Amino acid sequence: MKLNTITLGAMAAALLSASAAHAAPQVEVLHYWTSGGEAKSAAELKKMMEAKGVAWKDFAVAGGGGENAATALKARVMAGNAPTAAQIKGPAIQEWGQEGVLANIDAAAAEGKWEASLPPVVNSVMKYKGHYVAVPVNVHRVNWLWVNPEVLKKAGAKPPTNFAEFFDAAEKIKKAGLTAIAHGGQPWQDATVFESVVLGTGGADFYKKAIVQLDQGALTSPTMLKAFENLARIKTYIDKDAAGRDWNLATAMVINGKAGMQFMGDWAKGEFTSAGKVAGKDFLCLAAPGTEKAFTFNVDSLTMFKMKSAEEQKAQLTLANAVLSPEFQEVFNLNKGSIPVRAGVSRAKFDACATKSMDDMAATSQGGGLVPSFAHGMAIDTAKAGAIQDVVAKFMNSNMTPQAAVQALAKAAKTM
Structure with missing residues (x-):
């Protein structure tokens, strides 16, 4: 009897030990990649992590601009229960760094040779006080205009390159009984249109002065007034059901x-x-009117939070390097529509829109036309960005005049 008890105890201990050994380390990732192409991209990362023996706990929060995800993250961090990684970018990374809750992932950067394979402008955004705390996932170009060529053909319009051609096409589409401009009336979408209109109206140098440096002279200039006049005209081609549309x-x-x-x-x-649509045939990707020689960039990144156990920290570093592996960079960006952030990823599978984006990014980074997206959290701190976004949303959803909008914008830029 005694022997059986000992044997059973040993067997139980062995089973417990075996199950502990088989319990994979886990990463919990908070993100807002929830639409079709985005969800496929997140699923690929999950698959890759599981192949490396790391379990993936998905914390997906719907809402394309990320506001809902940011709210959920704050609640988790305040409760002392931060996820392994969260989709945060731009100046917001620095704001979280100041809270003292981010993990140092220099070890992953050294192993993956990030310094050599990432653009300097991206490297600097991923660091807090000289240490890597985030890993970039991709580069998005924001200043695109997506066009259905069949609709243009029906309306007797041609693909636009400047505002005169754009408004001509919009008028013809409207007269053909279709919606000229598809839009979702959400503040971040309003801001997305606004920044492309400012860029197309004033050019990259004006955009930097007004939207990045928040220069009062630029914000109250005739050029900014013209941008709001263009935006007012764009409003007339958006359908009445746009409010709240994703x-x-x-x-x-x-x-x-x-x-x-x-x-x-x-x-x-x-x-x-x-x-199942094909670029150049079923849809066209054009630089937004007047922005052919500029590129507004938006870099998605996963920011890493401090983890308690050594096992969790190791899994976190595995996640960081999986994100920057050429394999994931290729599959993620093919699904998401963006372009790889790291050097050395084959172009072979990328379509005409992506290769144009790659070429334009290289050209604009040389020519001074590469600018950070204000609407997508890359240009200015969140308080100022929020205040400016509120002005734009009010303009898009009221009878505010362009003159009043210019004054409100200048005031919002002074927000502390």
Whole structure:
């Protein structure tokens, strides 16, 4: 009897030990990649992590601009229960760094040779006080205009390159009984249109002065007034049901031929490709009117939070290097519509829109036209960005005049 008890005890201990050995280390990732193309991209990362013996706990929070995810993250961190990684970017990374809750992932950067394979402008954003705390996932171009060529053909319009051609096409589409501009009336989408209009109206140097440096002279200039006049005209071509519409539903209007054009970043391309559409044939990707020689960039990144156990910390470093592996960079960006952030990823599988984006990014980084997206949290701190976004949203949803909008914008830029 005694022997049996000992034997059973040993067997139980062995089973417990075996199950502990088989319990994979886990990463919990908070993100807002929830639309078709984005969700496929997140699923690929999960698959890759599981192949490396790391369990993936998904913490997906819907809402294309990330506001809902930011709220959920704050609640988790305040409760002392931060996820392994969260989708945060730009100046917000620095704001979280100041809270003292971010993990140092220099070890992953050294192993993956990040310094050599990432653009300097991206490297600097991923660091807090000289140490890596985040890993970049991709580069998005924001200043795209997505066009359904069949709708243009029906309306007798041609693909626009400047505002005169754009408004001519919009008028013809409207007269053909279709929606000229597909849009979702959410503040971040309003801001996305606004920044492309400012860029197209004033050029990259004006954009930097007004939107990045928040120069009062530029913000109150005739050029900014003209930008708001262009925006006021754009409003007249948006359908009455736009309020609250998600961006991917607006993209679906272009895909299905119900609308002709949409201002949106290149994540919209993931929706076209998920629907089996071919770039250059079923849809066109054009630089937003007047922005051919400029590139507004938006870099998605996973910011790492301090983990308690050595096992969790190791899994976190594994996640960081999986994100920057050429394999994931290729599959993620093919699904998402963006372009790889690291050097050395083959172009072979990327379509005409992506290769144009790669070429334009290289050209604008040399020519001074590469600028950070204000609407997507890359240009200015969150308080000022929020105040400016509120002005734009009010303008888009009221009878505010361009003159009043210019004054409100200048005031908002002074927000502390």
